[in-house]
Amino acid sequence: MIPASFDYVRAGSAEEAVAALVEHGDEAKVLAGGHSLIPMMRLRLAVPEVLVDITEAGLAGITDAGDHLVIGAATTHHDVATDKVIETHCGVLAHVAATIGDPQVRHRGTIGGGLAHGDSAGDLPAVLLALEGTMVVQGPGGRRTVPASEFFVDYLETAVAADELLVEVHVPKLDDSWGWDYQKFTRVAQAWATVGALALVSSNGTISDARVGLTHMGSVPIRASATEAALAGQSTDAIADAAARAADDTDPPSDLNADADFRRHLATVLSRRALEAAVG
């Protein structure tokens, strides 16, 4: 299976990439690690006329910016998973990145690609939602910041316009009060999550802030807001009852791996396990 023909542009900087996107508009797609895009192109599910390759545009790297970390969009999952600064200040992100795909996928796939692809079955959106991270998007008019809560618009659709490029991901530093866990259910080892639940909890016996991000429970990644509300100010004894509400107001897809009812069941069980591990 070979992709349809396309023109290839290797961008040497974010500005060059944006210029190419402005020139080619909807006909162009951004290529980073390619581990979602190239398989789709091989199946002819995506047939872009131009690929703008940003792997050599100087967009990889991790910077400590005081109260938050700045992660370049072309930073690989492997580098996110093994970086000491991320491990120290935002361990939950390293933990989730280490569960993506398999080692070869993590050597090529990038944090920006995983987010800009906008697949609610991907692992990164849930953790960015729970972290309340922000995305920096560069377009012809300069840069703008988009909160994670506004980034995912619909299935495979994000707030990044056709002439824009996701250039940075910002995540807050977490202090020692935070615990976390990510639980995902897969049919086979390297498969996409049938459902995933990311718990991020700040507690000292009493829960001051509980955040639950859900993977593959709708057309976009979401937070389990009913569960979160039921935990604020409570003791950890409230987890089981709160997690039972994880699927409230969700509209999960049905497919060959799981129907919607099974997904709702998984969301409650995985949220309970993740919350218990996060405070344990």
Next chain:
Amino acid sequence: MQVNVTVDGTAHSNEAEPRQLLVQHLRETLGLTGVNVGCDTSNCGACTVHLDGRSVKSCTVLAVQADGHEVTTIHGLATDETTEDGWHPLQTAFHEEHGLQCGYCTPGMIMAAADLLAENPDPSEEEIRDGLEGNLCRCTGYVNIVRAVQAAAAAGNGDGSSVSAHQAEEVSA
């Protein structure tokens, strides 16, 4: 487009269509047919090679993306393919521990294992199984593959010396 790539220590310069996959470039342009195409869908890992020292699935990388970079294939591991003394420790270990039956997954399995041992010279069984998560074998049931990687790690005295000189240079680069 012109693709300049160093493969197994030899510099090559060839024309490639942008849509040509790295695995096709290695097999069809350079004749390195030890790099197998298995599933054709980025799952099975039979096409695994090293790109700048890290394992990648060459069916999911464009040949033009390897321009200016270094690739190591299964052909580049042995110091002398014609004699067992010249084999890479992983090749010897897969042979001695019966880490293959049909052999189709073996080149990718060995390349993934070589990267695993370069990063972690003394892995536990669990770490080996996690490290080979991206490589499917439909014959062995994996037991002898894990044994082979353990044997190669032991042969390297747990200090990474099981990694060939060429590969060690790449990893440190």
